[in-house]
Amino acid sequence: DAMVIQNPRYQVTQFGKPVTLSCSQTLNHNVMYWYQQKSSQAPKLLFHYYDKDFNNEADTPDNFQSRRPNTSFCFLDIRSPGLGDAAMYLCATSRLVGANSPLHFGNGTRLTVT
Amino acid sequence: GQNIDQPTEMTATEGAIVQINCTYQTSGFNGLFWYQQHAGEAPTFLSYNVLDGLEEKGRFSSFLSRSKGYSYLLLKELQMKDSASYLCAVRVYNQGGKLIFGQGTELSVKP
Numbered sequence: 001d002a003m004v005i006q007n008p009r010y011q012v013t014q015f016g017k018p019v020t021l022s023c024s025q026t027l028n029h030n031v032m033y034w035y036q037q038k039s040s041q042a043p044k045l046l047f048h049y050y051d052k053d054f055n056n057e058a059d060t061p062d063n064f065q066s067r068r069p070n071t072s073f074c075f076l077d078i079r080s081p082g083l084g085d086a087a088m089y090l091c092a093t094s095r096l097v098g099a100n101s102p103l104h105f106g107n108g109t110r111l112t113v114t
Numbered sequence: 115g116q117n118i119d120q121p122t123e124m125t126a127t128e129g130a131i132v133q134i135n136c137t138y139q140t141s142g143f144n145g146l147f148w149y150q151q152h153a154g155e156a157p158t159f160l161s162y163n164v165l166d167g168l169e170e171k172g173r174f175s176s177f178l179s180r181s182k183g184y185s186y187l188l189l190k191e192l193q194m195k196d197s198a199s200y201l202c203a204v205r206v207y208n209q210g211g212k213l214i215f216g217q218g219t220e221l222s223v224k225p
Contacts, residue, residue: 026155031210031211032214035192038219041217042118042158042201042215042216042217042218043201044215045212045214046214048211048212050211052212055210085217088154090156090157094211096211097210097211098144098145098211100162100164101211102144102147102158102159102162103147103213104157105156105157106156106159107155107156108155108156110154
């Protein structure tokens with residue numbers, strides 16, 4: 001089945017130690033998104049790619065970076081994780097940006113910072 | 115600015131009908147989406163509305179009134195597995211198709 005896959009499902013990192021989360025998709029969608037979701041809160045968009053064009057949200061900290069080497073893969077790099085960065089990180093894809101093109105989410109990576 | 119409001123929690127009985135409301139204030143509205151999210155899992159797409167009116171999908175229906183900035187999700191014949199968080203999200207124009215999410219409504223279905 002076509003899908004969005006995130007690895008790993010659970011990630012533990014130390015305070016200040018760089019960590020990379022990965023996302024792959026077999027849907028061949030143009031747009032890929034990274035959301036951060038803290039407990040009992042709404043998912044918050046960090047950035048997105050439309051094809052190779054990177055779009056950062058204004059309030060996304062510089063600590064968060066992303067790479068999209070090809071259509072299928074997208075990475076989230078956290079350069080120096082702090083305790084406040086512990087959250088579920090959700091990757092999503094969308095075929096287009098129009099109203100009738102829903103986002104398809106991966107299972108998420110739950111990040112713990114010790 | 116963008117603002118999306120939903121009740122924090124609701125409780126309903128198995129077999130009953132429940133309506134989860136969502137109000138929004140956004141500029142450049144381009145569709146409203148409903149997602150279901152079980153604890154510790156990713157959101158799964160339920161339905162979307164771009165025009166006013168009711169969209170029905172099996173046990174789930176969603177309604178939109180753009181003039182009122184209002185939507186609801188209707189769940190019929192509730193089952194225990196429907197216990198989850200229900201997220202209302204708005205898509206806006208010219209922002210890469212991103213969805214802006216409400217905080218979610220935690221629905222508990224009781225026997």
